[in-house]
Amino acid sequence: MAALALASPALVAQPQSPSDRQIAETVTAARALIDAGQPREALAKLDAAGRPDDSRIAHLVGVAAYHVDDYPRAIATLSPIEKQFQEDSIERHEIVQVLGLSLFLAGRFEDAIPKLEATRTWAAANLELAHILGQAYLQTARFGPARQAFARTFNVAEDSAAAHLVTAQMMIRLQLEAPAEDELKRALAKDPALPQANLLLGQLALFRGQFDESVRLTRRELALAPGSASAYYQLGDTYARQSRWDDAIAALQQSLWLNPFYSGPYILLGKAYSQKGQPATAEGMLRRAIEYDPNNRTAHYLLAQLLQKAGRTEEAKQEFAIAERLQGQPGR
Secondary structure, three states, rough: OOOOOOOOOOOOOOOOHHHHHHHHHHHHHHHHHHHOOOOHHHHHHHHOOOOOHHHHHHHHHHHHHHHHHHHHHHHHHHHHHHHHEEEHHHHHHHHHHHHHHHHHHHHOOOHHHHHHHHHHOOOOHHHHHHHHHHHHHHHHHOOOHHHHHHHHHHOOOOHHHHHHHHHHHHHHHHHOHHHHHHHHHHHHOOOOOOOOOOHHHHHHHOOOOHHHHHHHHHHHHHHHHHOOHHHHHHHHHHHHHHHOOOHHHHHHHHHHHHHHOOHHHHHHHHHHHHHHHOOOHHHHHHHHHHOOOOHHHHHHHHHHHHHHHHHHHHHHHHHHHHHHHOOOOOOO
């Protein structure tokens, strides 16, 4: 997760001695570097000052450490000095915010929640903080507060069908499938015609290998949203897993007619046409997938297999090499 931009507190204290003046100058320079997107340079300057015990130095060391993704150092530096600043000061607010974010990103969700909750008193309109707080609640199985946080994030009523829907989507991203299913069923109980809810329930059924149930739920989604390319794609995916190739091809073509720029349906069509003994058509589909998503390992690998089967050895080697190079990339 990329670091959030943080407001820079204004410096109000006036140095009273040469030592204080030097520290103030260091802090001013370090703050300018952080604001300019150079936190590593700021850390070097602050460390070179040789005053880790000074709260002004420690404050910016923690902020800079957060910005270079060194969350343990940010936490260790900021935790002891939090209460050395006035409760309503901008410096205190920044420390609490950075601590909350650092604790969250370090996986310490329980510890992060009080800090993130505190930020709502002065950053109630910050949607990204609300979203992160909702994620922390999910990680600690506090599903009611999570729904409230996501309702604020997406500007919907806390008890609405929409709030249950967006919460379920966030749960699915964290592989919290059972509570996500509960949220989706609550959403549909409040609004049986709510788009996306049946689609996501069908997705959960697909994950579990409940293919007939996935088809039923996905078709229910299409009855509500006949223009959903995602629903047709999911339907085609389910049919492909059942080896119902003709049905898969029909659904995937419908998906492409609605959205021809997504590689997923082309990849599945490549599989389907290959299974039906139509290698030329399969090759065309896989090459179209690569055209839209050149770094898709699956498309390159399937194309390599197809070319190898056709005796086009050199072309197959090239595609296998690309697939191997893409191995391990996120989402590939």
